[in-house]
Amino acid sequence: MTDTLVTIRPATDDDVPLIAQLIRDLAEYERLADAAVATEGGLREQLFGEHPAAEVLIAEADGEPAGFALFFHTFSTFLGRRGLYLEDLFVRPAFRGLGLGRHLMAALARIAVQRDCGRFEWSVLDWNEPAIGFYRGLGAVGMDEWTVQRLEGDALRALASHDAL
Structure with missing residues (x-):
């Protein structure tokens, strides 16, 4: 499999069914x-x-859809520059070990540099040791002093209706 042709390309509207399936596979x-x-x-x-909220890269191995990365821009007030946030990266199990994850991450890093982003960030589940090891191998540093906070569902709606002006 060392002769596998790896392609990373921007997703198109035609890829929506594939993206939906990859999201289900990741979940x-x-x-x-x-x-x-x-x-x-x-x-x-x-x-x-009309107003895209995110972008997707598709990874292919010998023309077969093998994985994806979904990302969007953030903004750092401290840096005064936008950043790139990787929401999801997934490589189908049959295609792991071919370097697709590294290819996707490198493509995202190139996009961040080309777009003058001050940082490239993502989250990883604390139990996902293979992913954590992979990210550390790329030179990523864990931001252990930060925790993700989330509002959704009823809690989000309750806050949104509080003190409505």
Whole structure:
């Protein structure tokens, strides 16, 4: 398999069914299958509509869809510059060990540099030791002093309705 042709390309509207399937595959791997409720219609609107919220890179091995990376821009007030945030990276199990993850991360790093981003960040589940080891091997540094906070569902709606002006 050392002669595998790896291609990283931007996703197109035609890739929406593939992206939806890769998201479901990732959710299954992360033990969060019930949380993956994204629809193809919603993804099409959010990724390729009038105001895209994120972008996707597709990894292919010998022309076969093998993985993806979904990312978007953030902004650092301290740096005064935008950043690149990797929401999800997934390589299908049959294609692991071919360097696709590294190719995707390198493509994202190139995008961050080309777009003058001050940082490239992502989160990883604390139990996912293979991913953590992979990221450390790339030179990533864990931000252990920071914790992710989240509002969703009823809590989000409750806060949104508080002190409405």
